[in-house]
Each structure stands twice: as C-alpha cells, then as structure tokens.
Amino acid sequence: MQTKKIALIIEYEGTRYHGFQIQAGVPTIQGEIERALRRVTGERIRIASASRTDVGVHAKGQVVTFRTASPLPPQTFLKALNHYLPEDIAVREAFGARDNFDARSGALSREYCYYLLNSATPSPLLRRSAYFMPRPLDIEAMNDACQALLGTHDFAPFASSLNGRKNTVRTIYKAEVVRENELVIFHMVANSFLPHQVRNTMGALVKVGLGKSDVAAFREILRSKKPAIAGPALPPHGLCLMKVNYPFSNIPNWFII
Numbered sequence: 001m002q003t004k005k006i007a008l009i010i011e012y013e014g015t016r017y018h019g020f021q022i023q024a025g026v027p028t029i030q031g032e033i034e035r036a037l038r039r040v041t042g043e044r045i046r047i048a049s050a051s052r053t054d055v056g057v058h059a060k061g062q063v064v065t066f067r068t069a070s071p072l073p074p075q076t077f078l079k080a081l082n083h084y085l086p087e088d089i090a091v092r093e094a095f096g097a098r099d100n101f102d103a104r105s106g107a108l109s110r111e112y113c114y115y116l117l118n119s120a121t122p123s124p125l126l127r128r129s130a131y132f133m134p135r136p137l138d139i140e141a142m143n144d145a146c147q148a149l150l151g152t153h154d155f156a157p158f159a160s161s162l163n164g165r166k167n168t169v170r171t172i173y174k175a176e177v178v179r180e181n182e183l184v185i186f187h188m189v190a191n192s193f194l195p196h197q198v199r200n201t202m203g204a205l206v207k208v209g210l211g212k213s214d215v216a217a218f219r220e221i222l223r224s225k226k227p228a229i230a231g232p233a234l235p236p237h238g239l240c241l242m243k244v245n246y247p248f249s250n251i252p253n254w255f256i257i
Contacts, residue, residue, distance in 0.1 A: 003067045006074055007097040008033075008081075010062040013088040015128050015237065020053045020062070029053070029089060033064065036084035040077065041070040050103040050244040051110055054196070056236035058129065061092075061111075061243040063103045103244070109173060109189050111243040114202045114234065116184040123182075130183065131238035137209035139179050142186075145208045145218040146175040149188075149201070157221050158201050158230045159194035168194060168227075177205065189245075199233040206234070 010033070018026040022034070030047060037045045050063040072080070074094035081091045115130035117123055122132045149172045156168040174189040186202050204221060207213040221230050 001069050003069050005065055005067050005097040005099055005101065006077055007063060007065045007095045007101065007103065008077070008091050009093040010064055011060050011090050011092050012058060012062070013128065014053060014056050014058045016088065017055070019055045019057070020049055020051070020059075029059075029062075032086060032089055033081070036081045037066065037068075039084045040072070040080045041068055043068060043070070048103055050107050051241055053241055054236055054239075057239045057241065058237075059241040062241055063107075063244045065097055065101065065103045106246055107192075107244050108247055109191050109245045110193065110241065111174075111187070111189045111245065112193070112198045113240050113242050114186040114188075114198055115238045115240070116186075116202075116206075117182060118179070118184045119182040128237055129240070131234050133184070133206065135210055137184055137206065138211065139177055139184065139209065141211075141215060142177045142205045142209045144215045145205055146177060148215075148219045148222055149175040153222060154225045155194055155197060155222075156225055156227045158197045158204070160196035160200060160228055160231070160233055162194070162227055165194070170194065170197075175201075177209075187242075196233050198239055199236065200228075200231040202238075203231040203234045 012029055016027060017029050020029040022028050022030040033047055034045055045066045045068060047064045047066045053059055074096050078091045078094040116133045117126050117130040118133050118137055120134055152169060152171045154168050155170050156162065159168060162168060171191045174187060176187050178185050186205065188198055204218055208215060208218055
C-alpha cells in the first residue's frame with residue numbers, strides 16, 4: 001500500500017502531561033496526537049518528533065512526522081486533528097514532507113526559552129508558563145556568565161542525568177538573558193541538549209543574578225566537566241521549545257507541497 005509522509009508543527013501546554021514521549025498509563029503529547037490520528041485515519045500511526053520534551057514542558061514549535069495511507073491533504077489533517085485534539089494541544093501548520101525528511105536527525109538546532117516572572121507579586125495568569133522569582137536579578141551579570149556557554153564544550157555539569165551517554169559535548173549558538181517588563185527570558189539555541197540542560201543552566205544563572213554565585217564560579221563549573229554539578233534545575237513549567245531549525249531558510253523547502 002502506498003503511503004505518504006506528513007509533517008506537523010505542534011504547539012502545546014505541557015502542564016498535565018508526562019512529557020512528549022508515549023508511556024503506558026499516563027497522558028503524553030505523543031499519545032494524544034496518535035489517538036487523534038487514529039480517529040482521523042483509522043490507522044495505528046506512530047509519530048516521530050524533533051525533540052522529546054520533559055514532564056510539564058511546553059512547546060510552540062515542535063515538529064513531528066508520520067506516514068499514512070490516507071488520501072487526505074495536509075490542510076485537512078490540520079483541521080481534523082485540531083477537532084479531535086484536547087484544547088492544550090494544537091496543530092499550527094501541516095505539510096506534505098519528503099520521504100527523506102527526518103524531524104530529529106535533520107535538525108540543525110533547537111531553540112528553547114525559559115521564562116521567569118521577576119516581580120514582587122505572583123501572576124495567576126502566568127502561573128503555568130513562568131517561574132515566579134520575587135527577588136531582583138542582575139541581568140548584566142547573568143549575561144556575562146552566558147558568554148562562557150557559547151561554542152562547543154562538554155556540558156556534563158549541566159545535565160541532571162547522563163543515562164549512559166558517553167558524548168556530552170554540545171555546541172551552543174546563542175545564550176542570552178533579556179528583560180521584558182516583569183518577564184526575564186533566557187533564550188538558548190544549541191545543536192542538541194542534554195537532559196534538563198536548559199533548566200540547570202537557568203538555575204545556575206539565577207544564582208549569579210541573585211549574587212549567590214559569580215561569573216568566575218559559573219565558568220569554573222563549565223570547565224570542571226564534572227557531571228550534574230550545576231543548577232539547581234528550575235521547575236519545568238517555565239520552559240518552552242520555541243523552534244526547530246533545519247538547513248532551509250524557507251519552511252516550504254522542507255517539504256513537497
């Protein structure tokens with residue numbers, strides 16, 4: 001039977017999910033998407049993703065692919081899946097993908113943002129998407145520390161668990177902290193990430209911003225190459241996968257339209 005490949009750009013609020021990857025007995029993003037696909041196509045479809053986000057982590061630009069024998073065009077998949085998906089998961093775009101397009105191995109980089117509410121009072125509207133930090137932060141010192149992250153390094157100190165990984169070298173293309181009114185946003189772009197790397201990095205940066213540590217100590221953590229000594233990891237609800245970048249400047253070039 002002839003099949004075709006479809007690629008989707010997915011947005012979700014990860015609050016009530018046990019991460020992206022499917023697990024028995026608990027709600028996951030992958031499980032919900034595959035359930036919706038079965039209702040649309042009648043097929044048991046397994047999707048592939050660009051990034052396996054953790055428990056409670058959100059996404060604005062997750063990329064997933066799947067193969068199907070369905071004759072439905074991509075835009076019909078978009079509408080049909082959004083009809084069946086829960087309100088905290090949505091398909092933002094849908095394309096017909098080339099057979100050799102691989103959402104994970106084909107990616108050049110992933111972009112994550114971690115959001116802090118740096119305010120004297122909490123915000124009920126942001127409680128699921130930004131970590132509340134009432135003490136003032138030194139953004140300049142945090143950005144000085146960020147400079148040490150740029151380039152190719154062994155990031156084992158910033159991983160919570162290596163899970164048998166032998167290669168802990170990653171390349172960071174961008175690491176920057178900006179303030180937008182009461183929001184402090186850490187933007188990090190890398191070829192790939194170790195487990196909890198962004199959350200541990202932000203935890204270490206917050207210590208610098210609060211004056212509990214300094215830039216020299218932050219740099220020493222990175223130079224040490226000792227596993228899992230950075231942090232503490234900040235909670236997952238402030239983290240969002242923003243975008244996955246591929247070696248094409250124009251989205252339609254990923255796909256056969």
